[in-house]
Amino acid sequence: MTDTTxxxxxxxxxxTEMLTPQPPPTAVSGFxxxxxxxxxxxxxxxxxxxxxxxxxxxxxxxxxxxxxxxxVWTGTNREACIAPGVGACWPFITNRFGQLLYGFYPADxxxxxxxxxxxxxxxxxxxxxxxxxxxxxxxxxxxxxxxxFAFVMLHGGYFGLRxxxxxxxxxxxVTLVVATTGIVASLPLGILLALGRRSKLxxxxxxxxxxxxxxxxxxxxxxxFFATYMLPLFLPSGWTIDGLLRALVGVALFSAAYxxxxxxxxxxxxxxxxxxxxxxxxxxxxxMMLLIVLPQALKLVIPGIVNTFIGLFKDTTLVAIxxxxxxxxxxxxxxxxxxxxxxxxxYTGFAFAGIVYFVFCYGxxxxxxxxxxxxxxxxxx
Amino acid sequence: xxxxxxxxALGASAVFASGAAGAAxxxxxxxxxVLKCGVSTGLPGFSNPNEKGEWTGLDVDLCRAVAAAILDDxxxxxxxxxxxxxxxxxxxxxxxxxxxxxSTWTSSRDATQGLNFxxxxxxxGQGFLVRKALGVKSxxxxxGASVCTQSGTTTELNVADFFRTNNLQYEVVAFQGQExxxxxxxxxxxEVFTSDSSQLYALRLxxxxxxxxxxxxELISKEPLATAVRQGDxxxxxxxxxxxxxxxxxxxxxxxxxxxxxxxxxPNPDIRRMLGVEGNFGEQLGLTKDWVVRIVGKVGNYGxxxxxxxxxxxxxxxxxGKNALWxxxxxxxxxxxx
Numbered sequence: 001m002t003d004t005t006x007x008x009x010x011x012x013x014x015x016t017e018m019l020t021p022q023p024p025p026t027a028v029s030g031f032x033x034x035x036x037x038x039x040x041x042x043x044x045x046x047x048x049x050x051x052x053x054x055x056x057x058x059x060x061x062x063x064x065x066x067x068x069x070x071x072v073w074t075g076t077n078r079e080a081c082i083a084p085g086v087g088a089c090w091p092f093i094t095n096r097f098g099q100l101l102y103g104f105y106p107a108d109x110x111x112x113x114x115x116x117x118x119x120x121x122x123x124x125x126x127x128x129x130x131x132x133x134x135x136x137x138x139x140x141x142x143x144x145x146x147x148x149f150a151f152v153m154l155h156g157g158y159f160g161l162r163x164x165x166x167x168x169x170x171x172x173x174v175t176l177v178v179a180t181t182g183i184v185a186s187l188p189l190g191i192l193l194a195l196g197r198r199s200k201l202x203x204x205x206x207x208x209x210x211x212x213x214x215x216x217x218x219x220x221x222x223x224x225f226f227a228t229y230m231l232p233l234f235l236p237s238g239w240t241i242d243g244l245l246r247a248l249v250g251v252a253l254f255s256a257a258y259x260x261x262x263x264x265x266x267x268x269x270x271x272x273x274x275x276x277x278x279x280x281x282x283x284x285x286x287x288m289m290l291l292i293v294l295p296q297a298l299k300l301v302i303p304g305i306v307n308t309f310i311g312l313f314k315d316t317t318l319v320a321i322x323x324x325x326x327x328x329x330x331x332x333x334x335x336x337x338x339x340x341x342x343x344x345x346x347y348t349g350f351a352f353a354g355i356v357y358f359v360f361c362y363g364x365x366x367x368x369x370x371x372x373x374x375x376x377x378x379x380x381x
Numbered sequence: 382x383x384x385x386x387x388x389x390a391l392g393a394s395a396v397f398a399s400g401a402a403g404a405a406x407x408x409x410x411x412x413x414x415v416l417k418c419g420v421s422t423g424l425p426g427f428s429n430p431n432e433k434g435e436w437t438g439l440d441v442d443l444c445r446a447v448a449a450a451i452l453d454d455x456x457x458x459x460x461x462x463x464x465x466x467x468x469x470x471x472x473x474x475x476x477x478x479x480x481x482x483x484s485t486w487t488s489s490r491d492a493t494q495g496l497n498f499x500x501x502x503x504x505x506g507q508g509f510l511v512r513k514a515l516g517v518k519s520x521x522x523x524x525g526a527s528v529c530t531q532s533g534t535t536t537e538l539n540v541a542d543f544f545r546t547n548n549l550q551y552e553v554v555a556f557q558g559q560e561x562x563x564x565x566x567x568x569x570x571x572e573v574f575t576s577d578s579s580q581l582y583a584l585r586l587x588x589x590x591x592x593x594x595x596x597x598x599e600l601i602s603k604e605p606l607a608t609a610v611r612q613g614d615x616x617x618x619x620x621x622x623x624x625x626x627x628x629x630x631x632x633x634x635x636x637x638x639x640x641x642x643x644x645x646x647x648p649n650p651d652i653r654r655m656l657g658v659e660g661n662f663g664e665q666l667g668l669t670k671d672w673v674v675r676i677v678g679k680v681g682n683y684g685x686x687x688x689x690x691x692x693x694x695x696x697x698x699x700x701x702g703k704n705a706l707w708x709x710x711x712x713x714x715x716x717x718x719x
Contacts (some may be wrong), residue, residue: 165468321467323476333430336428341583
């Protein structure tokens with residue numbers, strides 16, 4: 001049977017050309033489709049969506065109304081902010097901005113912490129940007145040269161710089177110093193402790209376990225209190241240790257213990273075959289750990305590591321125990337100034353503190369997502 | 382921003398500063414050239430950092446006066462903000478030499494905390510805050526009132542005692558924190574707000590319209606806020622005590638920071654003895670002859686310090702009340718310098 005004619009009485013129509021592809025129906029595509037599938041897939045979900053949206057809009061409105069629309073922007077003392085119905089009292093913040101950043105650091109020396117801050121940003125941004133060149137030189141500058149530079153600049157006493165005691169430091173400066181020192185010190189220390197805890201040498205294993213369990217077993221606040229008020233009773237008369245140093249060492253050791261357990265979790269997730277494979281290649285302990293095991297283990301626990309960092313950043317407020325006013329501490333102390341006592345002072349101060357802490361913590365969280373995605377090798381589902 | 386090397390460098394610079402508990406605090410202060418003073422972490426009018434980052438307040442001025450008497454410079458004070466929990470430990474361990482931190486003088490603290498209270502620089506007591514519209518002039522008229530207070534504090538117990546002793550009816554509305562209690566009072570949950578009266582004045586500033594509220598004159602508890610020093614150094618105890626008395630005596634004699642230089646030529650024997658023109662009373666204490674001139678000239682007398690920090694010259698507007706001189710019906714009484 002041959003088909004000489006395409007159309008005929010028994011075959012009224014045959015399509016000769018391909019259909020042009022049509023866009024999917026709007027019911028399942030675009031924003032409308034997405035919303036329909038995810039937000040309004042049933043009466044219950046639709047109701048929940050509407051309630052949550054209303055709540056979100058209301059809260060957003062409350063914040064904008066308080067922080068911006070009803071806010072007071074200028075003024076020199078409490079008189080500016082005591083009118084009925086006003087919102088946030090921003091002159092309270094702007095008036096004390098220097099104090100919030102640097103604490104009791106002498107006003108004519110504020111350029112020193114400011115310089116340190118800008119140098120830190122200039123070094124840390126290329127260090128965290130994968131495409132930036134000269135990583136080794138950059139790391140060397142940041143981890144070796146910068147701490148010395150920062151210490152000389154902040155503490156002074158060299159090159160004709162006036163000595164500024166650490167007890168005069170405060171505000172965001174102290175928060176960043178404590179957090180950065182803790183973060184940078186705790187990761188290597190934590191890795192060593194985690195490896196030590198899994199070591200086959202009994203002494204190393206025992207020391208690591210004792211260290212980790214001790215520091216995890218006592219509250220940081222107790223450690224700081226002990227170091228500040230009890231230690232001087234035991235030390236020979238005339239010995240004191242700088243208050244900020246006590247806090248720095250306490251925070252670093254403390255977070256190292258937590259970090260060790262996070263890293264150990266990663267080490268335990270690496271299959272035995274990886275170790276055996278590495279050993280079969282003839283690698284000794286350290287090359288095996290550094291080249292095969294740790295890169296995989298650390299990648300697995302990035303969320304845990306960043307979790308510890310963020311917790312540490314917020315824990316820095318505990319240095320108030322050693323009579324150092326960190327960022328939150330200096331805001332709270334400012335509440336006591338009768339010249340600024342208004343109904344709105346406390347709300348404004350805490351709102352500002354919340355915004356600043358959120359910026360830093362959210363920044364860390366986003367960067368960790370970025371690193372995770374960059375290092376993703378397909379284990380993720 | 383800084384690394385572990387910083388920590389090491391800080392360690393190397395760990396100062397070999399003054400010693401812990403022991404005698405001769407005066408010598409140590411002179412050697413260091415700085416007085417270590419414990420203050421609160423922020424109490425309006427008593428110790429709080431101002432906009433320039435300097436500590437100000439009535440408690441702060443006492444430390445500045447001690448520094449002025451010893452070192453001739455009221456700025457040579459190192460202030461250590463202390464919480465209520467660590468204040469006494471800090472004094473014992475030598476972190477501070479003077480504790481000028483609104484601490485109530487009680488027998489148990491005097492006996493068991495290893496410290497000596499020198500003198501009360503502010504007589505506080507629990508008071509009542511009411512709306513002026515209520516038309517109440519005295520706490521005795523508070524029959525049937527609802528009282529906002531912080532739960533679980535001695536404040537609550539004092540209120541109960543007061544109303545029971547005076548056979549008055551009342552209703553307690555208790556809250557957890559001070560801010561919440563104040564908000565409850567402001568929103569009309571109760572007619573009376575009670576707390577330490579110095580606190581009432583400070584909290585009143587946080588009300589939307591402070592002039593609609595007033596603090597009643599009665600105080601229903603004794604809260605003498607006193608300065609404390611470590612036990613075991615009697616010379617130091619004397620110095621801190623007499624610095625306060627000197628400020629009182631100066632006010633009583635009318636010697637102020639403005640007229641102290643002219644007063645040096647005053648014929649009044651009391652003033653001549655006080656200012657060191659006659660006798661060597663300062664030297665007996667281990668200070669210099671002109672110790673009162675230094676204190677009053679650089680910090681002021683008690684009345685000036687009171688006005689500037691908590692009184693008429695400050696937003697707090699606290700009346701002298703019990704803190705007036707004994708000659709004006711108050712309790713502040715400086716023993717004679719002679």
